[in-house]
Amino acid sequence: MKTIDDDMRLIVETARLSFVATMCPDGSPNLSPKGSMRVYDDEHIAFMDIASPNTVGNLERDPRIEINSIDVFRRRGYRFKGTAEFRESGDPVYEWLHAWLLDLNGPGYPANRVILVHVERALPILSPAYTFGDADEGDLRQAWAHTYLADLDEG
Template sequence: MKTIDDDMRLIVDSARLSFVATVCPDGSPNLSPKGSMRVYDDEHIAFMDIASPNTVANLERDPRIEINSIDFFRRRGYRFKGTAEFREPGDPVYEWLHQWLLDLNGPGYPAHRVILVRVERVLPILSPAYTFGDAAEDDLRQAWARIYLGDLDEER
């Protein structure tokens, strides 16, 4: 069964930063940004444990997880709910993501293990500009690119 479609892959790839929610021992939420999020196949998303002690501890105790990937320029994304498991060095999933990480960041980048998430439910995230403002995606993308990139130009 195909849970993750091409548009979801596009959003995860273009987001560059996704957010992972786990449950702390006291029941409170833990939210952590992840820059290594990748779609592994039609049913799984993976990210690397680079510096994630709280996320890892929470998932070892309770494997429930939610991932939010949002393309800030398009003002839309997805909520992926599922169950996490760990993959160690030598596992094909680990080797695949580790190679991507090294290609991106160079040798010596820390990579302890991979968290592989079986996606069980996906929900869209849409800006109210789509639902209440009848905005077109391309118009939003251009406007928000000017906002984000304009801020960069002003800082220089």
């Protein structure tokens, strides 16, 4: 069954930064940004353990995970819930993501192992501007791009 559709793929790719929630040993949440998030296939999302000791430790104890990918310009995204497993060097998933990571960042970029998430549920996340403001995605995208660029110019 196809859990991840083309729009979800687009959001994950354009978000450039996704956030992963795991559970700490004391039951408190751990939220960690991930810049290597990629859709692997219709049921799996993968990211690289580059410098993620807390995320990895939490997933070794409890493989439940939530990923949030938001396109800040479109003001929408998805939350993906599922279970994680680890893939090491030599595994096809690892080699696929590692090649992408090296193409993006250059040789020698750290890549410890891949976390492959079997997505069991995917739900949309929408800005209230869509719900209450009857917003148009194109207008929102243009306005927020302008806002972010203005913030850069002022900084």
